Structure formats: C-alpha cells, structure tokens
Amino acid sequence: MEPPVSQPLQAIQGAGTSAKSPDCRRRRSQSHQAILTAATELLEEKGYAGVCIEAIAQRAGVGKQTIYRWWPCKAAVIMEAYATQSDQAIALPHTGSIKADLLEILGQITRVLTQTPAGLVIIGLLAEAQTDLKVAEAFQQQFVTQHRTITRTILANGIERGELRPALNVEVAIDMLFGAVWYRLLLNISHSIKSLSKS
Amino acid sequence: MEPPVSQPLQAIQGAGTSAKSPDCRRRRSQSHQAILTAATELLEEKGYAGVCIEAIAQRAGVGKQTIYRWWPCKAAVIMEAYATQSDQAIALPHTGSIKADLLEILGQITRVLTQTPAGLVIIGLLAEAQTDLKVAEAFQQQFVTQHRTITRTILANGIERGELRPALNVEVAIDMLFGAVWYRLLLNISHSIKSLSKS
Amino acid sequence: MEPPVSQPLQAIQGAGTSAKSPDCRRRRSQSHQAILTAATELLEEKGYAGVCIEAIAQRAGVGKQTIYRWWPCKAAVIMEAYATQSDQAIALPHTGSIKADLLEILGQITRVLTQTPAGLVIIGLLAEAQTDLKVAEAFQQQFVTQHRTITRTILANGIERGELRPALNVEVAIDMLFGAVWYRLLLNISHSIKSLSKS
Amino acid sequence: MEPPVSQPLQAIQGAGTSAKSPDCRRRRSQSHQAILTAATELLEEKGYAGVCIEAIAQRAGVGKQTIYRWWPCKAAVIMEAYATQSDQAIALPHTGSIKADLLEILGQITRVLTQTPAGLVIIGLLAEAQTDLKVAEAFQQQFVTQHRTITRTILANGIERGELRPALNVEVAIDMLFGAVWYRLLLNISHSIKSLSKS
DNA sequence: GAATAACCGAGACGGTACGTCCAGTCTTGAA
DNA sequence: TTCAAGACTGGACGTACCGTCTCGGTTATTC
Incomplete structure (x- = not known):
C-alpha cells in the first residue's frame, strides 16, 4: 500500500x-x-x-x-x-504546428516560473544547486530533463516534417529556448517576457 | 590621487x-x-x-x-x-562579419565563465542575487548590462547591413544568446558548449 | 537521581x-x-x-x-x-555570649570576604547587581538573607536574655553590623578590620 | 584666569x-x-x-x-x-547635640543617595571602582573622605564633651554609621531607611 | 600679517565580546 | 522500535564600544 x-x-x-x-x-x-x-x-x-x-x-x-x-x-x-x-506536469502539445507547439510549451513553463509562487521556490533551489551537487542533480531531473525531452521531440518532429532545417543543432536550440526563459527569470529583466517568436 | x-x-x-x-x-x-x-x-x-x-x-x-x-x-x-x-572587460569585436562578431563575444564570455575561477564566483553571486535585491542590481550592472549593450550594437549593425532580418526582436535575440550560455553554466550541462551556430 | x-x-x-x-x-x-x-x-x-x-x-x-x-x-x-x-554556609554560633556570637558570625563573613578569592568574586557580583535587578535579587538571596536571618536570631536572643536593650532596632543594628563590613570591603579601607567592639 | x-x-x-x-x-x-x-x-x-x-x-x-x-x-x-x-557639599552641622549632628549629616548623605538621581550615578561609580583602582581612589576622595572627616570631628567633639564613651573606636563607629547607609543603598533593602537612632 | 603650532571635529581602525540563529548530531523518555 | 522534543558542539552572523590613530580645518600666539 x-x-x-x-x-x-x-x-x-x-x-x-x-x-x-x-x-x-x-x-x-x-x-x-x-x-x-x-x-x-x-x-x-x-x-x-x-x-x-x-x-x-x-x-x-x-x-x-x-x-x-x-x-x-x-x-x-x-x-x-x-x-x-503542484504536480507541474508539462504536457506535450499537439497544435499541429511546430512553432505553436514550442510557444505552447515555453508558455507553460514561463507561466509556472513567473506567475506562481513556485517560480521563486525554483529559483531558490537553482541557487542552492550551484553549491550542492546532489541538489543540482535532483534539480536537473525535476525541472529540466523532462522539458528538454519534450522539446527535443517537438524539434525532431519539425525536422522530420521539413518545417525546420535538418542541420539545426537540436541541443543548442533547446538551450537557447529555455536559456532565454531562465535567463530573464534569474536576472529580473523587466521588459516583456511574452514576446517569444523566432526559432 | x-x-x-x-x-x-x-x-x-x-x-x-x-x-x-x-x-x-x-x-x-x-x-x-x-x-x-x-x-x-x-x-x-x-x-x-x-x-x-x-x-x-x-x-x-x-x-x-x-x-x-x-x-x-x-x-x-x-x-x-x-x-x-580581473578587469573582465569584454571588447567590442570587429571581425567584419556579424556572425563572427557574435561568436567572438559569446566565446569571450563563455571563456571567462567556464575556464577561469571567476566563473564559479559569478555563479555564487548570481545565486545570492536571487535572495538580495541589492546584490541583484549590482550583479546586473557588473556582469550583464555591458555585455548586452555590446551585443545590441552588433545586432543593430547586422540589421543595418542587411545581414539580419529587420523584424528581428533584438532583445529576445540577446536573451537567447546569453540565455543559452548562462543556462548551460548554471545547469552544468556537460555536452559541448562550443557548437553555436544560428542567429 | x-x-x-x-x-x-x-x-x-x-x-x-x-x-x-x-x-x-x-x-x-x-x-x-x-x-x-x-x-x-x-x-x-x-x-x-x-x-x-x-x-x-x-x-x-x-x-x-x-x-x-x-x-x-x-x-x-x-x-x-x-x-x-564553596558551600559558604555560615553556621549559627553558640558561644553563650551574645557579643561573642556576633563577633563570631561577623568574623566568619569577614574571613570569606577578605581572605578567600571568593571575596573579589562577590564584589564583582555586587557591582553587577547594581545594574541588573535579577542579579540583585539572586545576590540578596545568596549572600544576604541568610546572614541577616542568623544575626536576627542572635540579637533577638540577646534581647530576650536581657543582654541587649529591648528598644534596640534590630534591623538597623543588623544594617550597621554588616554595613560596616561591606563598607570597608567595597571602599578598600586599609586600617584594620579586626577591631570590632560595640553593639 | x-x-x-x-x-x-x-x-x-x-x-x-x-x-x-x-x-x-x-x-x-x-x-x-x-x-x-x-x-x-x-x-x-x-x-x-x-x-x-x-x-x-x-x-x-x-x-x-x-x-x-x-x-x-x-x-x-x-x-x-x-x-x-551638583556641588554636593556636606556641611558640618552645629545643632549643639552630638546625636542630632550625626543624624543631620547622615540625613544629608542619605538624602543625596536616595532622593536624587545622583544616587544611582554614585552607585554606578562605586561598582566601577571595584574594578579600577584609579576610579576607586577618586571615588574615595570625592564621596568618602570628606564625610568621614566631618563625622570624625563630630565624634571627637562628643568624646571631648563627655557625651560619648572615651573608649569608642571612632573609625569603627564611622564605618558602622556610613556602612549602614551604603549597605542599604547597595542592597536595595526596602524597609524604611529613615529610622536611624543609636550610636 | 603671515607662519606655525597646538587643538579640535570627525570618524576610520584593530579588537573583543556580545547575544542570536541555524546546522547537523546525539540523547532521553513516552508510546 | 520509533518518534517528539530538544540538548549538544560548532560556526557565523551583525552590533556595540573600546582605546588608538589619522585626517583636514580651524584658532591664537609668535615672529
């Protein structure tokens, strides 16, 4: 039981x-x-x-x-x-368009990080993860891996469907997408965080 | 004196x-x-x-x-x-190509963050900045503003010269570029950080 | 236990x-x-x-x-x-004479205060008691009450037995007896402290 | 000047x-x-x-x-x-009676110590004098010597005039008189401090 | 009348101790 | 055997004053 x-x-x-x-x-x-x-x-x-x-x-x-x-x-x-x-499951979106899917998933993540109290908690954890390796690993597993996996799928689909260039470095693309979100969060940049477009 | x-x-x-x-x-x-x-x-x-x-x-x-x-x-x-x-001045590069300029400046920053002891110090500061607003402001000023300003100049040049789409959202582009670097740094992602391509 | x-x-x-x-x-x-x-x-x-x-x-x-x-x-x-x-118990003396009893008890106290390291400690405590009420109360209880009680008994006996005037103000008499001892102690008066006579 | x-x-x-x-x-x-x-x-x-x-x-x-x-x-x-x-000069009283003179001078001192803010200051000084020899000497000079001298004169007069026993140990008598006053002051004894009688 | 001291306000400095907070471990007694 | 309660060592915190030590900027004679 x-x-x-x-x-x-x-x-x-x-x-x-x-x-x-x-x-x-x-x-x-x-x-x-x-x-x-x-x-x-x-x-x-x-x-x-x-x-x-x-x-x-x-x-x-x-x-x-x-x-x-x-x-x-x-x-x-x-x-x-x-x-x-908060079982913050991020769902794999199926909007039909790669771009929309990406915006959807980034939007979900951004929402959690910036519009719920959880955001500040996560930042605290990330800060602590810098000091403690164990925390870092757990953090990764909890807040990173899943998101990257989902996004990786989306991008792979995009390449397959020809919506994205085949030469696209998927990992770097993911870094840039999530990096932008985290970066703004951590540095309290004030200008609108909603305007996400290009890939 | x-x-x-x-x-x-x-x-x-x-x-x-x-x-x-x-x-x-x-x-x-x-x-x-x-x-x-x-x-x-x-x-x-x-x-x-x-x-x-x-x-x-x-x-x-x-x-x-x-x-x-x-x-x-x-x-x-x-x-x-x-x-x-370490007077970590980042110099405005003049390679003649927008792409090369960007790679150059990102490379400089990446080098400082990952290949000098300063990197770990900066991470510690960033972690602390999450808790203390004053630290956050100082951090911003010390480690962010300058880099963004330089990069903004490069991108503006690129648009002017027609190397970049005029519709490019410069701030978001900067977020993505630096975001990727910081993101990897903070999350200890181990796969190569050198392979940077698109703009 | x-x-x-x-x-x-x-x-x-x-x-x-x-x-x-x-x-x-x-x-x-x-x-x-x-x-x-x-x-x-x-x-x-x-x-x-x-x-x-x-x-x-x-x-x-x-x-x-x-x-x-x-x-x-x-x-x-x-x-x-x-x-x-130092369980500095002062014993009720029984010499048979009121005067001798008083001299005995004063002698005991004087000895502790002037001939043992305890004396200086007690002075330090008394000094601190002037600032801190709690200390003052504890000090009173530890170093004063008992002595006064014993002496009060002796004097009462003396009055009963007719060795002392019935009109004697017992509390004032106690003040004077102990007062003299403490006074000299606190003011470092150097002339002999042994010569105690009258009641 | x-x-x-x-x-x-x-x-x-x-x-x-x-x-x-x-x-x-x-x-x-x-x-x-x-x-x-x-x-x-x-x-x-x-x-x-x-x-x-x-x-x-x-x-x-x-x-x-x-x-x-x-x-x-x-x-x-x-x-x-x-x-x-507060030029706390204590005046040599001349009431004509030894007993009245003593009560007068003790009364003056008691008044200063218990009914003016000076009292607490003096206690503070006395406490500090226990630690610092220099302070002790100055304290003696300022608050003790004069009083003793005056009182000594009164007692000597009393012996001369036959109002006091010639065998009276003058110094001890002084100790007891002032001792009682200081003693009560330092120990915060609450019962009336006014009732001073015998010598 | 200018030069030259001593003096002064301000407060930085190396220190010592304060009393508090919390980490992470250990101990006790009741359930 | 497990747990709450909380005592324990230890380390760092940020503060308060100590008594000493520069600083520049007045004065107030002396030349």
Whole structure:
C-alpha cells in the first residue's frame, strides 16, 4: 500500500533506499506529510531563503531528526514538497504546428516560473544547486530533463516534417529556448517576457 | 590621487554617495586592499560558499567592522574583489562579419565563465542575487548590462547591413544568446558548449 | 537521581520553572559541570571582570548557546559556580555570649570576604547587581538573607536574655553590623578590620 | 584666569597635570563644558551603565579624542560631571547635640543617595571602582573622605564633651554609621531607611 | 600679517565580546 | 522500535564600544 517514494528525494539521497531496513520506513505515519505541508506553508510565508529545517520541524510538530532521517537537506524537503503539491506536469502539445507547439510549451513553463509562487521556490533551489551537487542533480531531473525531452521531440518532429532545417543543432536550440526563459527569470529583466517568436 | 571608488561597491551601497561628505569616504588605506586580497585568496581556496566575512577579516588582519563599514554583505566584497582583480572587460569585436562578431563575444564570455575561477564566483553571486535585491542590481550592472549593450550594437549593425532580418526582436535575440550560455553554466550541462551556430 | 538545581540559578532565572515541563530541564550532563568548572578557573585566573561568556564556553569545550540556554548572563553562571564550589554556609554560633556570637558570625563573613578569592568574586557580583535587578535579587538571596536571618536570631536572643536593650532596632543594628563590613570591603579601607567592639 | 581643574579629574589622572605643556590646556573652549553637559544628560536618560564614551562625544559634538585627552575613562568624566553639576557639599552641622549632628549629616548623605538621581550615578561609580583602582581612589576622595572627616570631628567633639564613651573606636563607629547607609543603598533593602537612632 | 603650532571635529581602525540563529548530531523518555 | 522534543558542539552572523590613530580645518600666539 505504501506509495513509492517521490523522485526528487531519491535523486538527492543518491544510492537508493531499497536496501535500507526490513520494513524500510515502517511507520512514516502522518509525519512525512506534515513535514511537506509545513515546508509548503513556510515557503509561502517566508520564501525559500527564509525557511530553515528547524522551523519546518517545529511547524510540523516533528523532531528534527525525523526530517534528517528522510532528507539530506532543506533543498530535498522543499523539492519534494513542491513535487507533491503542484504536480507541474508539462504536457506535450499537439497544435499541429511546430512553432505553436514550442510557444505552447515555453508558455507553460514561463507561466509556472513567473506567475506562481513556485517560480521563486525554483529559483531558490537553482541557487542552492550551484553549491550542492546532489541538489543540482535532483534539480536537473525535476525541472529540466523532462522539458528538454519534450522539446527535443517537438524539434525532431519539425525536422522530420521539413518545417525546420535538418542541420539545426537540436541541443543548442533547446538551450537557447529555455536559456532565454531562465535567463530573464534569474536576472529580473523587466521588459516583456511574452514576446517569444523566432526559432 | 585617490582612484575612484570601484563600481560594484557603489552599485550595492545604493543611492549614491556623491552628496555624502566633502571628500566622500576618506582614507581606506591598505585595509581596503588587504580585504580584497584576502577575499580573493579565500575565494580561490574555498569557493564562494566557503567564504565568510569573519574569515576575510581575519585573513586581512582587519576588524570585522571595517568590512561592514564599507560593504553591506559578503557579495559586495566579493564583487569588488572580482572587479579589482580581473578587469573582465569584454571588447567590442570587429571581425567584419556579424556572425563572427557574435561568436567572438559569446566565446569571450563563455571563456571567462567556464575556464577561469571567476566563473564559479559569478555563479555564487548570481545565486545570492536571487535572495538580495541589492546584490541583484549590482550583479546586473557588473556582469550583464555591458555585455548586452555590446551585443545590441552588433545586432543593430547586422540589421543595418542587411545581414539580419529587420523584424528581428533584438532583445529576445540577446536573451537567447546569453540565455543559452548562462543556462548551460548554471545547469552544468556537460555536452559541448562550443557548437553555436544560428542567429 | 538528578540533584536539585542549585538556588542561585533558579533565583536569577526568575519566575520559577516548576510548571515548565514534566521533568523540567532534562540532562544537563557533563557540560553543566564543565561550565561551572571553567568559570571557577577563569575567575581565579582573571578575576570577575576578566571573565567573559565566550571564554567560559571555550574553556569548557561547550557551545556558547549551551550557556545561554541555562543562564541569562555571566553573573548567573558565576553565582552558581561559586555556590557549587564553596558551600559558604555560615553556621549559627553558640558561644553563650551574645557579643561573642556576633563577633563570631561577623568574623566568619569577614574571613570569606577578605581572605578567600571568593571575596573579589562577590564584589564583582555586587557591582553587577547594581545594574541588573535579577542579579540583585539572586545576590540578596545568596549572600544576604541568610546572614541577616542568623544575626536576627542572635540579637533577638540577646534581647530576650536581657543582654541587649529591648528598644534596640534590630534591623538597623543588623544594617550597621554588616554595613560596616561591606563598607570597608567595597571602599578598600586599609586600617584594620579586626577591631570590632560595640553593639 | 583658567580655573583649576576640578578634583576628581586630577585624582584619577594621578600624576598631576602641572608639567604637561607650556600652555597646558590652552583652548579648552566650550568643549569641556559640552562634554560634561552631554554626560549629565545621558546619565539622566539612560543611567550610568547605559552611557558610553562614544555617545557622550557625539552628543557633545566633540571628537572622542578630546574626551580621552582629558579624562582616562568614563568614570572620570562622569565624576567630574557630577561634581560640577551638583556641588554636593556636606556641611558640618552645629545643632549643639552630638546625636542630632550625626543624624543631620547622615540625613544629608542619605538624602543625596536616595532622593536624587545622583544616587544611582554614585552607585554606578562605586561598582566601577571595584574594578579600577584609579576610579576607586577618586571615588574615595570625592564621596568618602570628606564625610568621614566631618563625622570624625563630630565624634571627637562628643568624646571631648563627655557625651560619648572615651573608649569608642571612632573609625569603627564611622564605618558602622556610613556602612549602614551604603549597605542599604547597595542592597536595595526596602524597609524604611529613615529610622536611624543609636550610636 | 603671515607662519606655525597646538587643538579640535570627525570618524576610520584593530579588537573583543556580545547575544542570536541555524546546522547537523546525539540523547532521553513516552508510546 | 520509533518518534517528539530538544540538548549538544560548532560556526557565523551583525552590533556595540573600546582605546588608538589619522585626517583636514580651524584658532591664537609668535615672529
């Protein structure tokens, strides 16, 4: 009955938790959920940088150790909280036009990053990922890989259908598309972020 | 004879110190330099996240207060240390071809970010800028504005000369160009960063 | 098995900790003792004014927070250290003569104040008590009340037995007796403190 | 025309200022007075412990150095401020009766200590005197010697006139009289301080 | 009347200690 | 056996003052 542990946690914990103990995580009880809820609340109240493990534990009515037992650091908790709460699945669009598909997916991502509280959280995580390799990997997996994969499919389709030049370097194109979005987000550039056109 | 106060400091200290006192900020003596030197050394030894104000003060043989007197936070010290040490001026290239010019400038930036210790420092600063608005502004001024301005000139030239479509959204183009570079840098993407083509 | 918390601490911590938690203040372990020991040593080495919380923490191999957790200030630590170490109980004398009893008790107090290192510590505490009400109360309780009580008994006996005038204002008499001792102590008067006669 | 430097200053500065410089203290200007005034004000606003040299300097519109030039420490400034402001001369009373004279002088002292702001200042000074020998000497001179001298005269008169036993140890008697007053002051004993009778 | 001191305000400086926050680990007692 | 509660060491924070030390810019005699 135990639901599988969410991905970001595993990603950060590395090794894999399968061989841990006979009844690995026997009584995860409500604590687990309480922690994620507390983290989410605090995130909204104080922003990423303002949250600390102690506060999460206190708010969740949980011992600090219980948090450290399951997550290696603040970023891990928060990534899981984020994953749980807003299941930010990006859907592969099917508008029929490559260009429209790209605009659609970029629009979806941009919307999440700039119009929901999640955006600031993600930035906080990205900042932390610069320092901590484990966080970086988890971040990649959670917020990057999927998007790139979908986009790669779209572009491949475009090339196949002849809408894009066959010589197009797909990876670089992806970098430029997402790069522009992230770049503006991270540098607080104020001029309109909506006007995305060329490929 | 006093050299003008370097920019990043001023940028972070905000408002502008011009109206402050007749000789605005007297005699920073050797301490000032010692602090920047110490910061640079520590940066190289421990990386951005591993540096703390106390350590800088100790290494520089300086009271902590002397640091806090002139800089509001770690990021400010480090930005000035960086600016002092590596005068990372990006030169406007004149290769004759728009494409070559762009590759040249992107190459310069990429080189600094990926092949010098400065790269990691800059990433640390960018991470911190996400939390602290003052740092963000200074960062922008130090590491972004200039590059964008130069690139904007190149693209404008290109349009004028007919090498680029007149309808090109210059700002978005710049976002995509720099975005790609920063994006890879921040996400540690390992596949080659050299293969840049389209405009 | 836990020995009861010593009085001066409680006195300074104020209100009373009885309603705090089931086992009110768990496990002070060795740290507690280490802190008191360190405080005592430093007291002997540098005198009251030369001791600081940071030094106590360092010497005791303890985090500063552990000190602040249990004591509100330097004075509190030192009073407890003093109380622990030298159980300066003043015994009710029974020489048979009121005058001799008084001389005996004053002699005891004088001895502690002038011939042991404790004297200087107590002076330091008294000086600090002038600034901090909590310290003042604790000081009173630790170094004054008991002495006055005993002396009050002696004087009452004396009146009962007819050795002293019934009209004697007992409180004022106590003030004068102890006052003389403290007065000399605080003002470093050098002429002999032994010559005590009248009542 | 230069008025002689007030006593507490000299007392604390020790050595004597006579041989200092040709026109020793040439232009003491208004600064000197401004400092004392500032000290007095701050004393009333924040109490002895709340005053610091920097605040005095700032309030007086004076460089810190100017204070250090003339006084060695906070206590010295404050003693002079006190001496200047409230010229707390205790007058030798002549009521005709020894007992009345003593009550009169004790009453005067008690009044100053308990019913004027000066009382708290003096306590602060006494506390500091415990740490600093120089302060102790100046304190003695300022607040003790004179009183003792006057009282000694009264008691000697009393013995001469036969109102007091010739065997009376005058010094101890003085200790007890003043001791009682100071003792109550320092220990914040609340029961009436007015009821002083026996000798 | 100009030159020359001492003096002064301002405040930078190296330091020491403060009291607080949080990380990550360890311990206890109740369930 | 698991957990909440929270004590523990440790490190850094940013602040407050200390007492010393330059700075320029007044004064106030002295030549």
